[in-house]
Amino acid sequence: SYELTQPPSVSVSPGQTARITCSGDGLPNQYFYWYQQKPGQAPVLVIKKDIQRPSGIPERFSGSSSGTTVTLTISGVQTEDEADYYCQSTDTTTTYQVFGGGTKLTVL
């Protein structure tokens, strides 16, 4: 089955740059999506189609893609960015949706 692998945790200081990776074991050319989830809340889409930022998402959030790995970059991290982040994509052979295991971003 298709799997997406994320680091369990990333820690940065305020103002620094946080990078969260997501690696897929399938073929490339599938879009990836990123979600931010704060405790007790529903996830929020922060990056769509690898690199696009939905309306209302701050410019400090950006996405990039290389092969079967995508990266969520948060530039100038703020304390309010502390949250869990999940990547999501589609298994090309089955069209099932898959989430990565999630990365806890800690802003020290």
Next chain:
Amino acid sequence: QLQLQESGPGLVKPSETLSLTCTVTGGSIDSFYWNWIRQPPGKGLEWIGYMYYSGSTKYNPSLKSRVTISVDSSKKQFSLRLTSVTAADTAVYFCAREWGGMDVWGQGTTVTVSS
């Protein structure tokens, strides 16, 4: 602005059927993919399945034998049925619209499986 709201029992007995409904307000249900996702306590997100507005469905293979997603367009609702539940099905259940990413989510509803 489109909004989603999950509803259903918060407590289900083991071996029984979990039934949840997601009501769509502020927009049309006659388009897009309509998803169910769950999150066990302290764990990550798990995709359960989706229904396209036309009626076609896809389910997580790990749940496929127990899951049914259906839509009632006249009520602007889509529903989840999960049969033969166990404690492992205890989770927060979310509904979400998908069109180039899951861009609208319900607030989630907690379902506990316990006798």
